[in-house]
Amino acid sequence: MLDVGVVILNWNTRDLLRRCLQTVLASEGDFSFRVIVVDNASTDGSAAMVRDEFPSVTLIESEVNGGYPYGNNLGLRALGFRGIGDVDAGAPRYALLLNPDTEVPANALYDMTRFMDSRPEVGVAGPKLVLEDGSLDKACRRSFPTPLVSFYHFSKLAKLFPNSPRFARYNMTFVDPDVELEVDSVVGAYMQVRREAIETSGLLDETFFMYGEDLDWAFRIKKAGWKVMYNPAVVVRHVKRAASRKSKKAQFEFWRAMLIFYRKHYRATTPLWLHGLVMLGLLAKGGPSLWPEMWRPPLPTSNA
Known part of the structure; x- marks a missing residue:
């Protein structure tokens, strides 16, 4: 059985995607993996670049940009994940959602897979994500945005009291970034999910377009009895695009x-x-x- 199926959803990030694929395909370790790129109707030549430069990668070209969960679900279905209780016999042991603006070290996929193999109760895991300046991408370990947690976060109380377990619960800044931690959710930029967790919880909810779908997936997976873990022993670089944040x-x-x-x-x-x-x-x-x-x-x- 295949160990890891990697789904990379792309929309107009050709150069970042190229670098991401170079790092993923340079992965090392005693494990098997397959890479699927889903292109969400890009206009920058991304699909042609994948076809020309990465023949070992499966390319799915969507005619529409249906959003983050829509595109990732195309990739998950291609891996054999159909929905709750409907998983093909040949589907991989883990599905990995990976953003095209990430760069993974050679041992990242293998080490994350070993981490989850050693903890059968874990349904979802993510690594420590660092930004270009070396700082922590705070989204890589989160609590669910309950009404109270959301109030603390968006009222800036979390920023005023970053070491407070009460006020800083959303991004969990009161915990050292290098401490392994059970969390409510990791981020979809690198979200590794166990086959059985998908079988019990289904795919991403396409009601969302972008943002929130990773939180929702983690919520449903935790509700089904699985743990979600943050593993800082693996560090992945995440290049967040400023343009999309200002859009x-x-x-x-x-x-x-x-x-x-x-x-x-x-x-x-x-x-x-x-x-x-x-x-x-x-x-x-x-x-x-x-x-x-x-x-x-x-x-x-x-x-x-």
């Missing part, structure tokens, strides 16, 4: 994702007075463009 579309989709996540996992247990405050906070952060989404009935989730 109005990206900002809108972030707050839309927070709205979807809240409605899906917390609305039913949130008192009416607190629900009102949550919705006001989302509106204040997300702006007028989020208003129609807040009045629109929640879309049916697609947990595949």
